[in-house]
Amino acid sequence: MSADAIIEAKSVTKTFGGPAEPVVALDHVSAAILRNEFFTLLGPSGCGKTTLLRLIAGFEMPDSGEIRLDGEEIGHLPPNKRPVNTVFQSYALFPHMTVRENIGFGLLMQGRAQTEIREIVDRMLELVRMVEMAERKTDQISGGQQQRVALARALAPQPKVLLLDEPLSALDYKLRKEMQIELKRLQHETGITFVFVTHDQEEALTMSDRIAVMSNGKINQIGSPREIYTHPVNRFVADFIGETNFIEAQLEKGVARLAGGARVAIETGHADGAVTLAVRPEHVRIATQGAQGAIPATVADSVYFGTDSHVYLALDDGTEVVARLGTDASGHSGPEAGDKVFVDFAPGSVQVLEA
Amino acid sequence: MAERGFSVSRLPGFSTVAVMVFVALYLPIAMLVVFSFNSGTSVAIWEGVSLRWYVSAWANEQVKEATFRSLIIASAASIVATTVATMAALGTTRRKAFKGQTLIYVMINQPLMVPEIVTAVALLIFFATIKVATGYQGLGYLIAAHSAFCIPFAYLPIRARLEGMDYTLETAAADLYATPWQTFRRVTLPLLMPGVIAGMMLSFVTSLDDVVITLFVKSAGQDTLPTYMLAQIRRSVTSEVNAISTVLLGLTVVMLTVFFLLTRKKD
Numbered sequence: 268m269s270a271d272a273i274i275e276a277k278s279v280t281k282t283f284g285g286p287a288e289p290v291v292a293l294d295h296v297s298a299a300i301l302r303n304e305f306f307t308l309l310g311p312s313g314c315g316k317t318t319l320l321r322l323i324a325g326f327e328m329p330d331s332g333e334i335r336l337d338g339e340e341i342g343h344l345p346p347n348k349r350p351v352n353t354v355f356q357s358y359a360l361f362p363h364m365t366v367r368e369n370i371g372f373g374l375l376m377q378g379r380a381q382t383e384i385r386e387i388v389d390r391m392l393e394l395v396r397m398v399e400m401a402e403r404k405t406d407q408i409s410g411g412q413q414q415r416v417a418l419a420r421a422l423a424p425q426p427k428v429l430l431l432d433e434p435l436s437a438l439d440y441k442l443r444k445e446m447q448i449e450l451k452r453l454q455h456e457t458g459i460t461f462v463f464v465t466h467d468q469e470e471a472l473t474m475s476d477r478i479a480v481m482s483n484g485k486i487n488q489i490g491s492p493r494e495i496y497t498h499p500v501n502r503f504v505a506d507f508i509g510e511t512n513f514i515e516a517q518l519e520k521g522v523a524r525l526a527g528g529a530r531v532a533i534e535t536g537h538a539d540g541a542v543t544l545a546v547r548p549e550h551v552r553i554a555t556q557g558a559q560g561a562i563p564a565t566v567a568d569s570v571y572f573g574t575d576s577h578v579y580l581a582l583d584d585g586t587e588v589v590a591r592l593g594t595d596a597s598g599h600s601g602p603e604a605g606d607k608v609f610v611d612f613a614p615g616s617v618q619v620l621e622a
Numbered sequence: 623m624a625e626r627g628f629s630v631s632r633l634p635g636f637s638t639v640a641v642m643v644f645v646a647l648y649l650p651i652a653m654l655v656v657f658s659f660n661s662g663t664s665v666a667i668w669e670g671v672s673l674r675w676y677v678s679a680w681a682n683e684q685v686k687e688a689t690f691r692s693l694i695i696a697s698a699a700s701i702v703a704t705t706v707a708t709m710a711a712l713g714t715t716r717r718k719a720f721k722g723q724t725l726i727y728v729m730i731n732q733p734l735m736v737p738e739i740v741t742a743v744a745l746l747i748f749f750a751t752i753k754v755a756t757g758y759q760g761l762g763y764l765i766a767a768h769s770a771f772c773i774p775f776a777y778l779p780i781r782a783r784l785e786g787m788d789y790t791l792e793t794a795a796a797d798l799y800a801t802p803w804q805t806f807r808r809v810t811l812p813l814l815m816p817g818v819i820a821g822m823m824l825s826f827v828t829s830l831d832d833v834v835i836t837l838f839v840k841s842a843g844q845d846t847l848p849t850y851m852l853a854q855i856r857r858s859v860t861s862e863v864n865a866i867s868t869v870l871l872g873l874t875v876v877m878l879t880v881f882f883l884l885t886r887k888k889d
Binding site: 324325326345346347351352353355357359361362363372373376377420421424 | 795796813
């Protein structure tokens with residue numbers, strides 16, 4: 268693993284429930300989170316992403332495997348002995364304390380001097396733009412403000428890693444967009460490694476340096492948003508991140524042949540046999556009849572979205588494919604339901620997955 | 623009416639029953655209070671307003687002694703019971719469900735279910751053995767007995783409060799470098815306080831008016847206020863007992879009011 272990793276999980280396994288009915292939350296998960304990166308654990312609920320976060324925080328202990336922080340095994344330390352802090356989904360602000368006392372709590376527990384605590388809390392209040400609210404109780408501020416206090420509280424002790432457990436899920440759409448930008452800014456300004464848990468793929472794509480896509484207690488793929496979007500390693504990742512068309516095909520001597528007989532150009536290096544082709548809707552194009560790689564299709568429906576139209580197509584072999592076609596200035600939205608058309612795929616856009 | 627659903631308050635005779643219940647509850651108490659201000663010696667014939675029974679009770683050394691003893695026992699018992707109950711409540715809510723948890727609940731709440739007279743007799747025999755063995759005759763037996771039967775009264779409100787508390791807060795404290803003790807001291811306990819105060823007041827009042835167990839357990843000359851009053855009434859009914867009862871009632875009302883104001887502010 269990389270020497271620049273701040274957190275390394277090595278073959279971590281965690282099960283819940285009794286020995287009679289064990290539920291495997293994490294199944295031999297290994298991952299390296301790099302210093303100063305914005306790392307996202309992405310997956311549907313129950314995939315194990317929150318469990319992995321809680322294992323790093325120390326709220327759960329692994330059944331087996333190692334968790335290293337800066338090279339040091341921390342898997343079995345209690346949470347108060349780990350230099351990582353958490354922003355909770357419910358914020359978990361202390362209701363009997365003011366905003367200032369909340370932010371200073373970690374520092375106070377670390378045994379820092381009063382003057383130092385005051386100084387750091389003042390800086391944090393400025394960082395999250397909550398200076399005027401310092402003496403309020405936490406139930407006297409809005410949800411977005413509570414979110415910022417939770418962030419400041421977790422950042423104040425300057426942890427080596429900040430863990431964020433779906434912190435934006437309780438906010439409305441507009442506030443969520445603002446906080447996404449705010450989080451990126453905070454991460455840049457503090458230089459702290461952020462580990463962010465979400466089920467929202469759009470959030471993950473826009474905010475992360477790298478994403479780990481998880482399902483069923485396993486990490487499917489780790490990579491930059493671009494890598495994960497353009498080169499998903501399997502059907503789950505391709506399906507979970509954005510929209511994807513899946514087309515069954517047979518590989519013969521490096522050429523993919525669809526059930527209807529059409530040939531599709533693919534990258535080289537894949538073994539022959541049954542495969543699934545993955546094509547993003549925005550890479551499906553209307554082709555001219557007779558052009559190389561043109562596949563006959565029938566338009567089942569077309570929905571106008573302003574910036575583009577979603578055209579639902581049935582290929583000649585019956586496979587359903589969605590195309591996103593750009594609209595032009597005249598508002599012309601392309602083919603209509605019932606039209607017979609030809610389609611092809613943008614060069615380099617077809618991913619070959621296991622069938 | 624149909625769309626507002628069923629409501630007890632619209633049943634025929636509801637207000638009549640309600641009035642009767644309140645009369646049954648409060649008329650005897652009202653009469654007790656009224657006759658504590660009677661200037662005559664009768665507890666049934668009104669002769670005029672006077673504070674003579676309060677003065678007489680105040681001057682009565684035995685009343686003072688019994689009151690003092692009651693307050694000592696109630697204070698000690700409620701502190702012990704609340705401490706034990708808080709630990710029991712933490713032990714039964716702040717962890718994963720374990721085998722035999724229901725049995726533990728039942729055992730903690732045993733004094734609510736076992737007939738008091740049975741406990742009283744059991745304690746009498748048990749303490750008699752200890753008395754013979756050690757020779758100790760002090761208030762310790764009463765305090766121990768009261769502490770024991772006060773535990774469920776303290777346990778129930780504390781547990782209810784704990785169950786309503788978000789465990790994430792304690793997780794957050796641990797995440798922010800608080801040791802388990804600091805977490806309890808700075809997060810759990812302050813938030814639990816209304817429950818603790820409620821538990822303490824309930825057990826204080828329960829201890830203060832206990833008769834059965836006290837009668838069986840007390841040594842000679844260890845009358846508490848209720849057992850003293852009982853003894854007085856057996857001899858002759860005087861309005862002095864009314865006066866003492868009224869003061870006890872006043873104390874309870876004040877405690878309840880304080881508790882209500884405290885908890886309302888905290889929430």
